Amino acid sequence: MQSLSALYDNAALRELEKRACAEPDIDDTTLMRRAGQAAWRCLLEHWPNARRIVVLAGPGNNGGDGWVLARHARDSGLDVCVVHPSSMPPRTPLAMRMAGEYADAGGRAEAFSGVLPVAEVIVDALFGIGLDRAPEGETASMIAAANAASSPILALDVPSGIDSERGAVPGVAIFAAHTIQFIAAHIGLATGAALDHVGSRSLSTLDAPAACFDGFAPKAEVAASPRFPRRARDSHKGRHGHVLAIGGEHGYGGAILIAAESALRGGAGLVSVATRAEHVAALLTRRPEAMGHAVEVAVDLQPLLEHADALALGPGLGRGEWSHGLFEAALASGKPCVVDADALNLLAAAPRPLPGAVLTPHPGEAARLLGSDTASVQRDRYAAAEAIAARYGGAVVLKGAGSVIAAPGRTSRVLAVGNPGMASGGMGDALSGVIASLLAQGAAPFEAASAGAWLHGRAGDLAARDGEAGLLAGDLIGHLRAAIAECTA
Numbered sequence: 001m002q003s004l005s006a007l008y009d010n011a012a013l014r015e016l017e018k019r020a021c022a023e024p025d026i027d028d029t030t031l032m033r034r035a036g037q038a039a040w041r042c043l044l045e046h047w048p049n050a051r052r053i054v055v056l057a058g059p060g061n062n063g064g065d066g067w068v069l070a071r072h073a074r075d076s077g078l079d080v081c082v083v084h085p086s087s088m089p090p091r092t093p094l095a096m097r098m099a100g101e102y103a104d105a106g107g108r109a110e111a112f113s114g115v116l117p118v119a120e121v122i123v124d125a126l127f128g129i130g131l132d133r134a135p136e137g138e139t140a141s142m143i144a145a146a147n148a149a150s151s152p153i154l155a156l157d158v159p160s161g162i163d164s165e166r167g168a169v170p171g172v173a174i175f176a177a178h179t180i181q182f183i184a185a186h187i188g189l190a191t192g193a194a195l196d197h198v199g200s201r202s203l204s205t206l207d208a209p210a211a212c213f214d215g216f217a218p219k220a221e222v223a224a225s226p227r228f229p230r231r232a233r234d235s236h237k238g239r240h241g242h243v244l245a246i247g248g249e250h251g252y253g254g255a256i257l258i259a260a261e262s263a264l265r266g267g268a269g270l271v272s273v274a275t276r277a278e279h280v281a282a283l284l285t286r287r288p289e290a291m292g293h294a295v296e297v298a299v300d301l302q303p304l305l306e307h308a309d310a311l312a313l314g315p316g317l318g319r320g321e322w323s324h325g326l327f328e329a330a331l332a333s334g335k336p337c338v339v340d341a342d343a344l345n346l347l348a349a350a351p352r353p354l355p356g357a358v359l360t361p362h363p364g365e366a367a368r369l370l371g372s373d374t375a376s377v378q379r380d381r382y383a384a385a386e387a388i389a390a391r392y393g394g395a396v397v398l399k400g401a402g403s404v405i406a407a408p409g410r411t412s413r414v415l416a417v418g419n420p421g422m423a424s425g426g427m428g429d430a431l432s433g434v435i436a437s438l439l440a441q442g443a444a445p446f447e448a449a450s451a452g453a454w455l456h457g458r459a460g461d462l463a464a465r466d467g468e469a470g471l472l473a474g475d476l477i478g479h480l481r482a483a484i485a486e487c488t489a
């Protein structure tokens with residue numbers, strides 16, 4: 001049974017289409033008819049009162065789906081106009097056939113003249129998985145005109161202009177109210193810039209037989225909510241792990257405080273903090289449950305490392321001599337470790353394999369780890385996360401809309417929780433804390449990364465019920481306990 005959680009790339013979708021067409025009672029025409037009909041049903045479900053619709057039809061089979069929908073809408077008595085680029089009439093045999101059937105039935109179609117007819121719903125069937133470059137000229141104008149109209153847009157398969165494999169938006173792209181995907185969910189619609197364009201999402205499998213999916217692992221999957229066992233009645237703090245948070249250079253005390261508090265709310269039995277002496281009093285005032293230790297030289301870290309089960313290394317760490325010393329001592333301990341913030345920058349400058357670690361870069365830090373640039377990371381977030389995992393050996397959480405979690409030999413996961421209110425200072429420190437907390441409680445790096453990122457996003461969503469703008473890391477941390485409770489058997 002296919003779901004929106006199993007994500008496929010375009011090669012897989014094309015192969016699935018081929019396999020479906022090899023079934024005795026299915027051919028490519030059947031699939032396109034089913035796609036157009038499923039899209040028509042979807043339109044009716046979302047906009048049952050629409051009387052006038054405009055269908056933007058591109059040259060390929062995505063356009064073909066649009067012509068089928070237009071025919072159904074017309075047969076049902078709606079006022080329908082199909083608009084196609086004047087320079088790009090239907091080009092594939094299937095699209096030509098569906099356009100012909102629509103015309104034979106007396107349907108209205110016109111070449112784009114610069115303005116779109118007025119409509120209550122616009123159907124976007126310009127480009128689907130076949131988009132291979134940024135739309136330009138006339139097609140870019142059609143997309144801009146559709147976005148500028150006040151009508152909601154139903155996108156067929158992919159909002160036109162989106163790279164359905166990578167989530168990137170190379171130029172202009174449709175802002176859909178809803179996107180109905182065909183056969184299987186597209187990996188690129190779950191992360192990055194695409195998220196602002198897809199609207200709500202649904203999937204029609206076009207009744208492709210389940211056997212078509214045999215031997216086909218998804219390229220990625222949407223991270224499911226983690227499951228935690230209920231705590232034993234005779235539990236004690238020694239059973240729930242000891243986190244050591246390391247960071248807080250002069251002038252950067254807030255980050256390490258947030259990481260420590262988040263590690264406590266993530267369920268760790270004990271949390272120690274190794275930081276500059278000036279931050280200890282503030283830490284203990286804010287969170288007396290944490291144990292603050294003034295560490296002025298790396299050697300002071302040794303006894304603390306010995307007692308720790310996992311480390312949160314990097315929040316406010318800085319990049320000076322003190323920072324280097326703590327960074328090297330922490331990694332030399334071989335303890336499970338979250339490497340974040342300045343520790344990622346130190347790692348980028350002195351790369352080494354860290355198989356037991358969880359790296360939590362934002363796109364800028366990811367670019368430094370890969371020796372590339374932020375735009376390249378964002379152009380293919382899956383590839384970037386997987387490349388970091390391959391290069392450094394541990395688990396990776398590439399932060400940003402639709403955070404991607406990767407590790408060598410594992411199917412990548414993408415988060416469907418979280419919200420833009422979380423774009424504020426301290427959120428990354430809170431993520432480090434909760435992942436370190438799970439590492440300390442015994443989770444393996446990939447599971448700690450995935451479960452920690454999910455809890456962080458879910459707590460952010462709970463906090464955002466009071467509004468997104470102005471949401472603070474401290475507000476999110478206040479909801480971690482509830483998020484964990486939701487996931488506890």
Ligand SMILES: NC(=O)C1=CN([C@@H]2O[C@H](COP(=O)(O)OP(=O)(O)OC[C@H]3O[C@@H](n4cnc5c(N)ncnc54)[C@H](OP(=O)(O)O)[C@@H]3O)[C@@H](O)[C@H]2O)[C@@H](O)CC1
Nearest residue numbers: 017031032060061062127128129130131132133134135157
């Ligand atoms: N997979 C399945 O199982 C099923 C798939 N189905 C449907 O088929 C869709 C895939 O169809 P598709 O392969 O014909 O590609 P599609 O997205 O229509 O575009 C290709 C055309 O656009 C052109 N073109 C590309 N980029 C451009 C640009 N920026 N600017 C201008 N032109 C550009 C490109 O031209 P070219 O690059 O050759 O110049 C080519 O002509 C899929 O998304 C789904 O809706 C369903 O019907 C049934 C089941």
Ligand SMILES: [K+]
Nearest residue numbers: 124127158160
């Ligand atoms: K489309």
